C-alpha cells in the first residue's frame with residue numbers, strides 16, 4: 001500500500017537529494033531542496049510505502065496567485081509503471097480544486113515521453129516552449145498547462 005502525504009520535516013532533504021541524483025541528470029541541489037521546505041508558498045508531497053515506510057516518490061508544488069506550478073514529480077525507478085505517478089497527480093488535482101487554484105503549469109523536457117504521456121493523459125496542454133532551458137543535456141522545455149475548472153464537481 002502507498003500513501004501520499006505532505007512532507008513538512010527537513011529530515012526528508014537528504015532522502016530527496018539522494019533520489020534526485022539517481023533520477024535526474026540535472027538534479028536539484030541540497031540547498032534548493034532545503035529552500036523549498038522553508039518556503040511558505042511551497043508544498044512538498046511524498047509517496048510512502050506504508051509497509052516499509054520508504055519514500056518512493058515526491059513532488060514539489062509552488063503556488064503563485066491562483067496557479068500551482070508543478071516544479072517536480074518523480075517516482076523511484078523500481079516503483080514505476082504501477083500507477084503511482086497517476087496517484088500523485090490525482091492528489092495534486094484534488095488539492096488544487098479544494099484550495100481554489102484554477103490551473104496547474106509545469107515545464108518538462110521535450111524528450112521526456114513518460115512524463116509527457118502522463119501529463120497529456122490528465123488534460124495538460126502545450127502552451128509554450130523555453131529554448132535551451134535545461135542543461136546536461138541542453139534541451140528545450142515544453143510548458144504545459146491544465147485548467148482545473150473542469151475538475152470542480
Ligand SMILES: CC(C)(COP(=O)(O)OP(=O)(O)OC[C@H]1O[C@@H](n2cnc3c(N)ncnc32)[C@H](O)[C@@H]1OP(=O)(O)O)[C@@H](O)C(=O)NCCC(=O)NCCS
Nearest residue numbers: 073074075080081082083084085086107108114115117118
Ligand atoms: C513520469 C513518472 C513520474 C511517471 O510515474 P509512474 O509511477 O511510472 O507513472 P504511472 O505508472 O502512474 O503511469 C502514468 C502514465 O504515464 C505514462 N507512462 C509511464 N511510464 C511510461 C513509459 N515507460 N512509456 C510511456 N508512457 C509511460 C503512461 O501514460 C501511463 O499511463 P498508463 O499506465 O495508463 O498507460 C516517472 O516516469 C518518473 O519518475 N520519471 C522520472 C522523473 C521525471 O522525468 N519526472 C518528470 C519531470 S517533469
